[in-house]
Amino acid sequence: MSFESSAERIVRCCCEAIAQGEESLWLTTVLRTWGSSPRPPGAMMLWSPSTGAVGSVSGGCVEEDMFARFNHGQFSRSKPSRFIYGGEQPSGGAPIQLPCGGELELLIEPITSDQEAYWEALAQRLLARKPVWRSVDLVTGQWQLASEGAPESAETLISILLGPTRKLLIIGANAVAACLADMARGLDFYVEVCDPGEITDPVFRSGEHRLRKTYPDGFIAREFSDANCAIVAVSHDPRLDDMALLEALPGNAFYIGAMGSMQSSIARRDRLLSLDISASQLQKLRAPIGIDIGSKTPQEIALSIAADLVSHYRLASPEIGRHQ
Incomplete structure (x- = not known):
């Protein structure tokens, strides 16, 4: 009998989508929340036009708005983006208010075919029941894995800790x-x-x-x-x-x-x-x-x-x- 945690399922689906040649694949990760929020930091959601959403980062109005933005190409395919609901945008754009009055900071990553080896490595580490840091460079979009601890903090580097089932x-x-x-x-x-x-x-x-x-x-x-x-x-x-x-x-x-x-x-x-x-x-x-x-x-x-x-x-x- 097999069982996957939500993180393992998303990583597996990401590997499968890359292998199948999916060209419009996005990963969204919750970085921070303030006030009311149904999903904690570290929650992830994978999305593509053909498969829809796997996982969740919020629900209701937030995810519907994100799907529309993905479909209309409003996020860069060349590098990750930080996006905030309920507060000032890192890019200087107008705030997008939430009905609940909370605030939600997300990391939006375009998933590309040249990342396949990284995702396979992440899947193997989770299957081995090892916590792993995934560090993403906001400028280049490149990322790395570390088991012993997050790399030294940098303004352009975001590190997220994933745990096993x-x-x-x-x-x-x-x-x-x-x-x-x-x-x-x-x-x-x-x-x-x-x-x-x-x-x-x-x-x-x-x-x-x-x-x-x-x-x-x-x-x-x-x-x-x-x-x-x-x-x-x-x-x-x-x-x-x-x-x-x-x-x-x-x-x-x-x-x-x-x-x-x-x-x-x-x-x-x-x-x-x-x-x-x-x-x-x-x-x-x-x-x-x-x-x-x-x-x-x-x-x-x-x-x-x-x-x-x-x-x-x-x-x-x-x-x-x-x-x-």
Whole structure:
């Protein structure tokens, strides 16, 4: 089962469009936002007359206006452009006001056939789960990739940090897991569910999420241990949940949590300490899991976990989507 983040999908579609000889291809990236904005810095949209839009940078009036400008050739095909909705244009043009009163700064790039190798290289780095800086020269349109950090800032250079797909492993295939899996997928997570027992929820029988009918032993350290991974244990079976936590806590996942009451969470911590998990490793554990919103139903519990996932990811990876 394959899954792509929005960034991976856009990069793949860009490679395919170049290979197919698309001559009017544009990439738009959100650089900054002020006030109301539905898309964060780093959000991207690819557009061509034949394929339409892949991805999104705003919505409604902004994207409709951009499509019209692309169709009428209002952006340079020889170099990138910075364009602002709701504020003064870098080129000195008249401001374009937004109904919401916000402000949105965009980078508009013409995509050309001579960039094919660069886009293929970017696709490979994202598939290798490596964050990568893409630096664009506003004068020449040329760009470069760097893994260790953005190049030194310059007035004509814009660097954007792209991250790999976020991955979520859910231990236990129950009602909470089903709700959380659907929410997380909508939040651009690749989701897997692990449960060796009998599966009754139709969500997991549909094949939409990958299901591992095995114990969580051996694969977590190999596949869910980098800083873009999260592991949540919601099976209510201490044997299953603790097995997953024992393998997850020594890793680098940005979020590790377990469902249960305060009393059962204290007992779980004692068990994990007795099984050679160190005190510093145990500090990573979110138990009871989620944000306290007084949740009672599976949907509400899943919502509290999903909100906690997003909060921790943004705190752990504040640079993703950032530009300089």
